[in-house]
Amino acid sequence: MDLYEHQARQLFAEHGVLVPPAEVTDSAEEARRIARRLGGPVVVKAQVKTGGRGKAGGVGLATDPAAAEDAARRILGMDIKGHMVRTVMLAQPVEIEAEFYVSYVLDRAAGTFLAIASAEGGMEIEEVAAARPEAVARIPVDPAEGVTTAVAARITEAAGLPAQCVDALVRLWAVLVREDAVLVEVNPLVRTAQGQILALDGKVTLDDNARFRQTRWATREATHDDPLEAEAAAKGLTYVKLDGEVGVIGNGAGLVMSTLDVVADCGARPADFLDIGGGASARTMADGLNVVLADPGVRSVLVNVFGGITACDAVADGIVRALDSVRPTKPIVVRLDGNNAARGRALLDERAHPLVRQAATMDDAAHQAARLALTADANAS
Structure with a gap:
């Protein structure tokens, strides 16, 4: 089993081999924040299990956080010898x-x-x-x-x-x-x-x-047994199918993990882990909703987004546009918080889709999504 570079570096550090400070992300926007934390200039490196990344353009020096975001956006999604780049590592440069x-x-x-x-x-x-x-x-x-x-x-x-x-x-x-x-x-x-x-x-x-x-290094590779995981991977989405009834979509792995826990605390089971990353474009939202709604086990969907660099009104606009192409048949609960959240909620209110409802907090959103899913299951039985 081959490890990614960042995993190898973690092992090195655990055994006292010196490595430059570094962080990993799947988001270009987060790459900017990481570069700022690391002091500005960073080396941006594609995380794929193959050699030749440098010659393929998968490694670059960024002189400042803005350049780091640009480099990450360019590298993420690259195909390097048949390996799709889904994460990048940003490391402090050394002399x-x-x-x-x-x-x-x-x-x-x-x-x-x-x-x-x-x-x-x-x-x-x-x-x-x-x-x-x-x-x-x-x-x-x-x-x-x-x-x-x-x-x-x-x-x-x-x-x-x-x-x-x-x-x-x-x-x-x-x-x-x-x-x-x-x-x-x-x-x-x-x-x-x-x-x-x-x-x-x-x-x-x-x-x-x-x-x-x-077991800590067990990862899902680019080949997937589940067709929904394969479809999501082809669209560049970070998706893991679970055995539940509430579809979960969020931006950022930490937020999605927290959402799964809150859904479980409400008595329902998450149906998936889907991280759309830092940018929530209409296409990304449409792809994400298509994948989640294609799961026959899903009875409701919870979209939980915290706006940072990506404003909530842009996220809401993506959701509105996605609804035109997705045409959902299951209820969707949306929680928006953070940058431009009020404007984002207003956009969703203006659309007033009959299957879309909003919640002010993550707890409220999870309770609504869980209740809708469990009620649908009860009616089905």
Whole structure:
């Protein structure tokens, strides 16, 4: 099981390998806020489980929060070698003095592990290995001994790495052993102008035989067993089908998760997790409503939106336009709060769709949606 870069970096940090501060998002608007939190300039990186992101345009340096939003908007939705970009990671840039390559990999043929290292890391490491194989050191690692400080020193000497890399090599071996990995790769491992050794990129592959111990990394991939999940993925929506009767649509993963909990507290079951992200255009709302309403188990829909950079009147306009194309047959409860909420509510009142009702709070919206769903179930039975 391959991990995303941000997941690999999380493992590195847990084991004491230094990584620059970073955050992950699926929203261009949130990317602006993250860049502001990280200090302004950021590196925006597509999160896909394949190489060649830089050459494909999936990595870019943004000089300020506005540029970070633009870069995230450009990268999100890209197709990189058949992998759709649904999230980006924003990381603080560092002043690089030197780049290196290091990895540990299971050598199944030899029945041991192999340390591979080079003093010439970066995007062109494959070309370096092909053109000048002597520039890439390959050192067998005895699994019984592991990578001690002495072994790490031998690896750095063989590869021409500075002695400062010894501690990072020891800690990366701990990632491999303690996390059931068959591959741990850092490209590049860098020395900054301040003399720190940092992992700027990472790839970790976990042993599939240890999946039962790696449940926190269980993710739904681009291939979906459920046709609604496949349809949502094709439209770029973050959707997970659940076994309930209240369809849930919100903007932002945290808000959607909270909405699921509130619906459950009202005695109903959420039918899905659908995050439309920071922008709620008419097309996005129409796509989201189409997917949710296509679930035969859905008896009502709860749209819960908190307006931030995206104003609530824009969200309401999207809902109004979506109703023309969706033509709902099940009741929809809408809760709008935040930026321009009053104007958004007025827009929905002007439309006065018979199946759309509004609620002032998330609790009220959840109670209404739950009551409508449970009443419909009772009438059906």
